[in-house]
Amino acid sequence: MIAGVDGFMYPNEVELQWSVLIVLYPYITGLVAGAFILASLERVFKVEAVRPTYRLALLTALAFLLVAPLPLQLHLGHPERSFEMYLTPHRSSAMAMFGFVYLWYLTVVLLLEIWLEFRADIVRLSQTTTGLTKIVYRALTLGSQNVSPAARALDDKVGFAITVIGIPSAFLLHGYVGFIFGSIKANPWWSTPLMPIVFLFSAMVSGIAVVMLLYMAAMKVKRRPIDMNCVDTIAKYLFYTFVIDFTLEMLDLIHRTYEADESFRSLDFMVHTRLMVSQIIVQIVLGTLIPLALLAMNQLWTFAEKTRRLMYAVAGGLTMIGIFAMRWNVVIGGQLFSKSFLGYTSYKLDLVTREGLLPAIALMLLPFAIFFVLIKLLPPWAEEPTH
Amino acid sequence: MDISRRDLFITGGKILMVASVGATLEQITGAEPAPDKYKMADHWWGMIIDVGKCIGCGNCVRACSNENDVPEGYFRTWVERYQVAEGEENLRVDSPKGAIDGFPPSSNEALKSFFIPKLCNHCVDSPCVQVCPVGATFDSPDGVVMVDESYCLGCRYCVQACPYGCRYLHPEKNTVDKCTLCYHRITQGLTTACCENCPTGARQLVDFKNPKDPVHEFLRQNKVQVLKPYMATKAKVYYKDLDGSVR
Numbered sequence: 248m249i250a251g252v253d254g255f256m257y258p259n260e261v262e263l264q265w266s267v268l269i270v271l272y273p274y275i276t277g278l279v280a281g282a283f284i285l286a287s288l289e290r291v292f293k294v295e296a297v298r299p300t301y302r303l304a305l306l307t308a309l310a311f312l313l314v315a316p317l318p319l320q321l322h323l324g325h326p327e328r329s330f331e332m333y334l335t336p337h338r339s340s341a342m343a344m345f346g347f348v349y350l351w352y353l354t355v356v357l358l359l360e361i362w363l364e365f366r367a368d369i370v371r372l373s374q375t376t377t378g379l380t381k382i383v384y385r386a387l388t389l390g391s392q393n394v395s396p397a398a399r400a401l402d403d404k405v406g407f408a409i410t411v412i413g414i415p416s417a418f419l420l421h422g423y424v425g426f427i428f429g430s431i432k433a434n435p436w437w438s439t440p441l442m443p444i445v446f447l448f449s450a451m452v453s454g455i456a457v458v459m460l461l462y463m464a465a466m467k468v469k470r471r472p473i474d475m476n477c478v479d480t481i482a483k484y485l486f487y488t489f490v491i492d493f494t495l496e497m498l499d500l501i502h503r504t505y506e507a508d509e510s511f512r513s514l515d516f517m518v519h520t521r522l523m524v525s526q527i528i529v530q531i532v533l534g535t536l537i538p539l540a541l542l543a544m545n546q547l548w549t550f551a552e553k554t555r556r557l558m559y560a561v562a563g564g565l566t567m568i569g570i571f572a573m574r575w576n577v578v579i580g581g582q583l584f585s586k587s588f589l590g591y592t593s594y595k596l597d598l599v600t601r602e603g604l605l606p607a608i609a610l611m612l613l614p615f616a617i618f619f620v621l622i623k624l625l626p627p628w629a630e631e632p633t634h
Numbered sequence: 635m636d637i638s639r640r641d642l643f644i645t646g647g648k649i650l651m652v653a654s655v656g657a658t659l660e661q662i663t664g665a666e667p668a669p670d671k672y673k674m675a676d677h678w679w680g681m682i683i684d685v686g687k688c689i690g691c692g693n694c695v696r697a698c699s700n701e702n703d704v705p706e707g708y709f710r711t712w713v714e715r716y717q718v719a720e721g722e723e724n725l726r727v728d729s730p731k732g733a734i735d736g737f738p739p740s741s742n743e744a745l746k747s748f749f750i751p752k753l754c755n756h757c758v759d760s761p762c763v764q765v766c767p768v769g770a771t772f773d774s775p776d777g778v779v780m781v782d783e784s785y786c787l788g789c790r791y792c793v794q795a796c797p798y799g800c801r802y803l804h805p806e807k808n809t810v811d812k813c814t815l816c817y818h819r820i821t822q823g824l825t826t827a828c829c830e831n832c833p834t835g836a837r838q839l840v841d842f843k844n845p846k847d848p849v850h851e852f853l854r855q856n857k858v859q860v861l862k863p864y865m866a867t868k869a870k871v872y873y874k875d876l877d878g879s880v881r
Binding site for chain 2: 255256257258259260262264265319322323324325328329331332335336337339340341342343345427431432433434581582585586587588589
């Protein structure tokens, strides 16, 4: 008997290949895509109520996007060779496109949109600050000091166009991550055409939740009043997106149960044993049903402001945990059963190894540190009226 | 320069001595004249496995491990023991340490029992080759799926994509490793280490492009099957008398 193994595994399957770092990868890219889509609500779909979070959402997306490739890099057996994916991408590989999709999203969509949005502030700050800060802002102007109404109108036009391109790009970024898993025919836990769309909607759910939480937290820290119309609207969109996401996941579950193909018994047993806590309890009950109920209650009844804030904070926090659990169950769950369907292995999360818990926690905290720097550098509330 | 008759004899003698020492060394080391140059286009490699002949001795696993320096706990080839009762409810499969030390006696004597040697199927439509982001896993023109270890990123997408569990990350090289059909041997006219060491001839390297290869007669005479045919990978390891319970 091998420790941690029940039944029969092919001998090379006992050790898991993709660790908690690969759980972080779709989680983080999901937050990017979701935050950007929330930003686009204001810009493209003219949902004025969410305007206070527009800049915040863009900076959130950037903070997470900068970290997105790090877990992958840390996971590679030969990180120094990762640039080969740019030089000699293998065209038939779903993974080979990641670098290009990433670069496109980072440079063409996010950096450009943020620059255009903040350009006037950058120019103003480059003129009003002194010393090193001035040099930084001068560099960020990229040599353009023109903030005439005509120039700003042009910025706005180009920014709008970029957001329009950015929406399908955000869909591409995360739908593509889903495809990396969904296209593996050898693994029935992953192999479903629903995977990209499930990933996409869960990304939107987590991205909207993180921006909502960050907005409320930032207002609290800055002792500014929370715009409840804005948070109510975000919560409404979170609820709608969550309903679609949960429906898709349930559709997948019902489809698997009803078809009951040769993998079903094995996977069903896994869900009832090794994934009981992470899937049933954390993902579905704590991370989905409870936040959905809290959000639904707010659609049906009107609660006092303080109660709403608390409900949204709890719902948002649980949503974040739930979506993380979903990524965990996809990535780790997909490796716990044997492709012979005759046995199960276990995942042992180390603490301080390269792919251990501590690096994972550090990688998860890093976007928040970057976010903190970004809001210091480019204050998202510069144009907001102070109350 | 003038060369006297005496100098000629001395120099000639020295050359003769060096040549005879070289010839003797060649005799001692057993160096053979170079074989005809190996032409990849003339071969299309695969394997046939006669399930009824496998006795689960594990010779193939040991031979492979020694020949290819396979790290402990990982397997380029392994043997599974199936013990099947009526219906699949009581299907029991084991492969202790990949059967590198063979199998302990079974306590389930009433069951149907047989051994299944496994290795990379060197599929024509390999999912592993398809998913490799840099093309480090590739099909050789003679039908062998290989990994360029100087190029592999160690992302392990191919390990996930292989339906048969034939790949692993080499713990020292940090690149993916797998059966190469002993490519260093078969291109020298030898068979694989596993086939050479199989005492019953249960496994046999075959060359589908060689009209004289026994594989053609084997495929004509026997009912054969590949593993997981529904995966549509066009596997090139054919099993004779493969039971439906085998995964």
